[in-house]
Amino acid sequence: MNASTSRPQSLGQTEINWDKLDKTKFYVVGAGLFTGVTVALYPVSVVKTRLQVASKDVAEKNAFSVVRGILKTDGIPGLYRGFGTVITGAIPARILFLTALETTKVAAFKMVEPFKFSEPTQAAIANGIGGMSASLCSQAVFVPIDVVSQKLMVQGYSGHAKYSGGLDVARKIIKSDGIRGLYRGFGLSVITYSPSSAVWWASYGSSQRVIWSLLGNRAEFKDATPSQLTIMSVQAFGGIIAGATASLITTPLDTIKTRLQVMGHEKRPSARGVVEKLIADDGWKGFYRGLGPRFFSMSAWGTSMILAYEYLKRLCAKDE
Known part of the structure; x- marks a missing residue:
């Protein structure tokens, strides 16, 4: 059973598999598309990160007050702190992610076919395996970018150090902790992003x-091929559901990881120390600091990304 035959025939085939894509066009056009999505949604990441690392006595207690504070002190550029670092690393990381996702997903579908699961279950398993594998492959690039960009996002905020740019951050980290400093929180990143990616794609x-x-099962769809608007609406709604599910499950780990990565070199807290401080300051709800912006970020990013991604695949499909 495959995706094209098990879905009602009148709905047509809305998926484009890896072997049907022009890879060169896919990577080149994809880099531009995902850069655009990142520009649009990057400020949400800045707000989420600041909420997660704020000390107990910081006045900003919600996303709106954080935004007001940033605009008051730095203007619009303050919402894009660390953006250059993210874009520099995002392109190779995204190439790794998408390649691993598509190739693993195809292999996973073939692997689960003999079990005769229902199509939603088969899709959940195959997409989940693909998402987890893609995240594992891309963490080698993503984690150093995360460490540097997050320090830039919170510089001068709630007692955090100031830097002159991404290279300055990297230089100081390497001087203090060596290359391993750029991979601070790598284990937590793996156990945060890999399950998150698996849950999202599943x-x-x-x-x-x-x-x-x-x-x-609706009469108007039984004998007609779905319109592009219908296809995009289904994909967008799927992205919202995926973002909501993943953010609820993984926010506590993301909060711990972010705090580990941005703490000053001299403090070097352990994961246990971060957990104990969060509980002491805010109780168990402290693990869900930044849940609102993270929920919005994962839903908005996920929906925008999946629409751009599916559009990209249609754009780069080989002529039959």
Whole structure:
């Protein structure tokens, strides 16, 4: 059973597999598309990071007050601190991620076919394996970018040090801790982002098929190929569901990871120390600091990314 035959025939085939893509066009156009999405959503990451690392006595207690504080002191550029570092590393990391995702997803679909699962279950397993594998492959690039960019995001805020740029951050980290300093929180990043990616892609793949199945039972879809607007609406709704699911499950680990990565060199807290301080300051709710911006970020980023990604695949599909 495959994705094209098990879905109601009238809905048509909305997926484009890896072997049907023009790879060169996919990477070149994709770099531009995802850069645009990053520009649009980057400020949400800055706000989320500041909320997660703020000390107990900082006045800003919600996303709106953080935004007001940034605009008051730094203007619009303050919402893009660390952006240059992120973009520099995001392109190779995204190439690694998408290549691993697509190739692993195809292999995973073949692996689960003999088990005769329902299509949503098969999609959840295959997409989840693909998402986790892609995240594992890309962490080698993502983690150093995370460490540097997050320090830039919070510089001068809540007692954090100031830097002259990404290279200055990297130089000081290497001087203090060596190369391993750039991989601070790597283990937590792996156990945060890999499950998060697995949950996101599993939720997206499964929810999309459930929605298509429901639409397939409606009279107006039984004998017609779905419009591009319908396809995009289903993909967008799947992205929202995936973002909500992943953010609720993984925010506590993300909060611990972020705090570990941005603490000053002289403090060097352990993960246990971060956990104890969070509980002492805010109780268990401290683990969900920045949940609102993270939920919005994962849903908005996920939905924008998946629409751009699916559009990119249609744009780069080889002529039959």
